[in-house]
Amino acid sequence: MVKLMTYAGPAAADAPGTRTGGVPYTPSAFEWPRCRECAGPMQFLAQVSLADVEPGSSGLLSIFMCQNDPGLCDDWDASAGGNRAFAFGADAVHVPTPPGDGVTLLDETCAVHFEQVDVEDYLEAPEWWHQRSGRPAREVLGQVGGQAAWLQNDETPQCDGCAHPMTFVVQLEEGHDHRTSANFGGGGCGYGFRCRSCGTAAFLWQR
Ligand SMILES: [Zn+2]
Ligand SMILES: [Zn+2]
Structure with a gap:
């Protein structure tokens, strides 16, 4: 089974819970x-929302990536400094004002619907879902929980805190509309992880 994320229409930029785009919810001290x-x-x-990934969890996994010089900032790498992921706790209730410089937001905020589908491999899920729903495969926005479906080698990051392999949280597609999508190299996938013990998070993408 795979827990798919599918496009559920536009959302408010400050909608609570799981979404792509918009403005992040953060703790008050966030920079x-x-x-x-x-x-x-x-x-x-x-x-x-981690509760969408594992019942009983709380908090948010929040993902950022540099797009100021696309392709030049090693933004695909989990540790090069061109992206950041955060595991926020229940105090992530503030909506910060983005900095005035640079590329900070996507051009669309998308609501997400979750759907359990009976496929072994997530990489087969968009076509499977398209066949059954009649909707474009591109409206599959990713998956949560279970196993990462790697496009290349397994690059599960190690936690900076405890050096253990991190837990897979989310796999993201670029988006349903190429005009408002994230940039994972043109058809790539992003991968978000966390360490439950240390409260750390990491992100990388492949194509
Ligand atoms: Zn950069
Ligand atoms: Zn750790």
Whole structure:
């Protein structure tokens, strides 16, 4: 079984819970992340309510990536500093004002619907879903929980805190509309992870 995320229409930029785009919910002390390569502010891509991933969990996984110089900031790498992921707790109730410089937001905020589908491999799910729903395969926005479906080698990151492999949380497609999508190299997937013990998070993408 795979738990799919599918496009559920436009959402308000500050809609609570899981969505792609819009403005992140953060703790009050949050500082908008900047790219280690170019020092520009990162683009907010998505937040995932951890309760949607594992019943009984709380908080948000929040994902940012530099798009100020697409392709030049190693934004695909989990540790190069061109992206950031955060595991926020229940205090993530503030909506910060994005910095005035750089590329900080996507052009559409998308609501997400969750659907359990009976496929073994997530990579087969968009076509499977398209066949059954009649909707474009591109409206599959990703998956949560279970196993990451790698497009290349398994690149599960190690936690900076405890050096254990991190837990897979979310796999993101670029989006349902190429005009408002995230940029994972043109057809790639993003992968978000966390360490439950340390409260750390990581992100990378492949294509
Ligand atoms: Zn950058
Ligand atoms: Zn850890």
